[in-house]
Amino acid sequence: MKELFPRKQVMGFVFSLVLTIVALSVYFLNMSFAVGMTVLLVTAFIQAGLQLIVFMHAGESEDKGSIYINIFYGVIVALLTVFGTLLAMIWGY
């Protein structure tokens, strides 16, 4: 029975629930804008990674190399766009 039990998926599911609760706490607890945003960003990124690896099976097939490269490329593009926009429109303006 032990090898049939989807241990990784159940753990992942519990962990994603925990992450959701932590993110929700930003709304219910009284914290500063900066702390709240930090909590949201951190939990969001961990959550996205968790979903991709545990539930969407990134890294379980032969082409995990190209899958991870694509993900990293996407993350880099997203970060560059967001921080570049902040730089051009707010910080450096």
Place this chain on the structure above:
Amino acid sequence: MDFFDRFAIPHPSPVIYAAMVAITLTVIAIVAGITYTKKWGYLWREWLTTVDHKRIGMMYLVSALLMLFRGGADAIMMRAQTALPENTLLDSQHYNEIFTTHGVVMIIFMAMAFIMALMNFVVPLQIGARDVAFPRLNALSFWLYFWGAMLFNISFVIGGSPDAGWTSYFPLAGNEFSQSVGTNYYMIAIQIAGLGTLITGINFIVTILKMRAPGMTLMKMPMFTWSALITNLIIAFAFPVLTVALAMGTMDRLFGTNFFTTTNGGMDMLWANLFWVWGHPEVYILILPAFGIYSEIIPTFARRNLYGYKSMVASIVLISVLSFVVWVHHFFTMGQGAMVNSIFSITTMAIAIPTGIKIFNWLFTLWKGKITITVPMLYSIGFIPIFTIGGVTGVMLGMSAADYQYHNTMFLVAHFHLVIIPGVVFAMLAGLTYWWPKMFGFMLNERIGKWAFWFISIGTCVAFFPMFISGLDGQARRMYTYSEATGFGIWNMLSFAGALMLAAGFVLIVYNIYYSTRYASRDISSDPWDARSLEWATHTPVPDYNFAITPQVDSSEAFWDSKKNGHTLYKGKYKEIHMPSNSGVPFIMSAIFFVFGFAMVFSIWILAIVALLGIFACLIHRSFEQDHGYHIPVEEIKETEETLGGAKQ
């Protein structure tokens, strides 16, 4: 009649009424022609419902050529208006509408469609695949593009053209300054076509990563396939930004939100920012496939393998990353600080490095090659010097301090036309001529093709070099007229002459297609250019299933090896082939998208809701549809292979 008043044109002229009549007559003629020759069934079965990547490629090609003429007609009108000082051929409003249309049509509906045409036709053949990964999505991509383009193109006869420039900057593009529905057309038509492009991007990434012939590792892919892979990656990451920006712009215009307004917390400059976050990668979406095409053509006609394959790959990958970090150079003068401008100046100039590597690689491929001057090769050789001039002036514009002088002048117009025309248009014409025999089974006439090349290349230089001078003298772009005292007259007259030469060149290309269709020999081999990559390893015309037996690959020039070095491409026996079946849903769904877009443009909410329900109905239909495609039996493959030129074994 109040209801119909909204469809009237806010700023009519006799030319537009003439265009209306012409469009109506053309549509009637086409419908009557098809009915008279009883071709409706054929059209529906063979083209409108097809999911074959080759046919979709051809439909993209025809649409791109049509859009080239639409955009070209706009260009001629603009050059004619500015050829003389104080000219009154067009008034300022018409001029605004025409340069907006010219930009949008040429970039989004001509250049994009042209690269999609060649990618669709060539990439699956080059990697030895039967079709793309998602054939039906591919059909959806094309029809979304097609109906998006149609929606944009009816704007000038129904409700008025967009007139805020192809960049459609807010607040000019907002309701306050652009009151006609023109800019709604811009926002919604590009959105629909853009969805199609995004779908293509994902489709081709999967196709290239998953469906390559056995033995073709990433570093053994032909260079055009490499450039297509990177192009589609850029599409997948850049187009969502456009989708979001257009959605925000649409909501500002239709629903009174305040994303890009100047009041209520809106930020008009954010539009320019988001537009160029998409817009700069878009430039590389256009140019990388062109680089890929040259990398196919130059080795073929220099009779040498491509110099520096690995550095070619590395430089396209580097360009793709850099393309995402340079967008601010489009608005150096918008008021950012010196630090921001310096950062983006440096990244901009850095792009010249990988591009320079590619230029030298092509030159080294030509070096000591046995060069045959054919039409595709002429375009490739003509591209190098003209593109380099365009590129070097780009580095000048990239220096942010100096850019305050050049910004928004004709100097900029000269720069980007001198990169886009040799970069994209030459490449597309070269690719068209090069792959034409594979598509249609005969070659385009070389003599007429060479005349067209000289008209187009000299025309490009004559049309755009004078703009460097008038731009440095201070002629702003998008200015519909100027006084004689400015001294711009002579340069603009020269430009007009160049534009006419360009027009003559394009007419020659059409004449060439007509002439060759009529007179060219059909008795050509499936490899008329003695080329190197897999698309030439199958028959002409290419059978539905592309390759009867999946080819085996062990280098980036597998076909060349099979001709010269005793490599065996086809091992094994014929097996039953599984093919996707045709479907009318992509066409119907995209047509409903057109209705939806039209309703949104004119805020006819009930029609919009009905159309939206129709779109959802198509999606639901697809979810429950059982369609496993069909199988081609071995006997039929044998028969086809024998009719097409003997079984290969």
